[in-house]
Amino acid sequence: MWFFIKKIFQLVIGIFIFSISFSQSNISLKVSSLAMQASLDKNVDIYKNNLTENGKWLIEPGLVFSTEFFFVQRIATLKLIQGIYLDRADKLSGFTHIGFNRRILKRWKHSFNIGIGTSICYRKDWQIIENYQTEDRYIKAENGWYYTFQWLSFEIEYDYAIGKNTDLSISINTIRPKTISLAIGLRYWISKKRKKRRGGCNCPQF
Numbered sequence: 001m002w003f004f005i006k007k008i009f010q011l012v013i014g015i016f017i018f019s020i021s022f023s024q025s026n027i028s029l030k031v032s033s034l035a036m037q038a039s040l041d042k043n044v045d046i047y048k049n050n051l052t053e054n055g056k057w058l059i060e061p062g063l064v065f066s067t068e069f070f071f072v073q074r075i076a077t078l079k080l081i082q083g084i085y086l087d088r089a090d091k092l093s094g095f096t097h098i099g100f101n102r103r104i105l106k107r108w109k110h111s112f113n114i115g116i117g118t119s120i121c122y123r124k125d126w127q128i129i130e131n132y133q134t135e136d137r138y139i140k141a142e143n144g145w146y147y148t149f150q151w152l153s154f155e156i157e158y159d160y161a162i163g164k165n166t167d168l169s170i171s172i173n174t175i176r177p178k179t180i181s182l183a184i185g186l187r188y189w190i191s192k193k194r195k196k197r198r199g200g201c202n203c204p205q206f
Contacts, residue, residue, distance in 0.1 A: 024070035024192060028169050030185030032062045032085060038178045042133045043126070048090040058088045064183045068101065077101045079115055079155075081175065093123035097153060097175050109161040116154055119175045122147040137177065150177055165189040 035058040044055035051057040062085020068077040081097040099117015125144045126132050138146040155173040162168050169187040174180055 026068050026187050026189045028064075028066045028068075028185060028187040030064040030066075030169060030171065030183035032064050032083065032181055032183040033059055035060045035088075035176075035179050035181040038174075038180060041135070041178070043089075043135070046126075046129050046132055047088045049086065049088050055088070058179075060085050060087050060093075060181070062086065062093075064185070075103050079117070081119075081155075083175070087123055089126055089129060091124040091126065093121070095119050095121040095150075095175050099153070099155070101155070101157070111159045113157045113159070114155070115157070116152070119150040119153050120147055121150055121176050148177060150175060159187055165192070 037056055037058065040055060044050070047055050047058070049059045049061075051059055062083055064081060064083040066079060066081040068079045070077050077100070079097075079099050079101045081099075082094070083097075084092070084094045087093040097117055097119040099115045101113050101115035103111055103113050105112040122141070122145055123138075125146060126138075127134075137148045139148065141147050153173065153175045155171055155175070157169060157171040159167040159169045165188055167187040167189075169185055171183050172180060173183070
């Protein structure tokens, strides 16, 4: 477990250092907990963190770290997301997501963004749980870890400015397989300034 946490910590630090080099970038830290299964599966009987008997609603507590790099001024971004949480079977799990986000609405302190991307999701071995039924989509890795890909995932994010460089951020995503999850936290702007280009430019301004 500590090996896994160490690797995530190293990744987060690397992303933070990398983001500083961009003219416009931000980082976010959110708490996730509430999740909903889009479709029920055959292992509902082994769930420990379910809110409802049928396993439709779940509590999967965790932390979600993300960073955005803007390639169109305050409009379009490359976004990296790293999550770690206790899953529905009370096992340590995580995910790494990369995608593109686009702002669709900006009014005063409010903004809405949508994103699309791909993810790799991993979890500790469920095979050791009594009555577990094998899920073919999970591939065995090493040290008791299994992983799967979520080739297409979506995110909707609402942000409210509570300070000059700080936003309250709420997101709903489908990063994990067959799961819709909620995360709430803060977004901090490392830089909002756009780097000036040398010479003239007839590029469109957004």
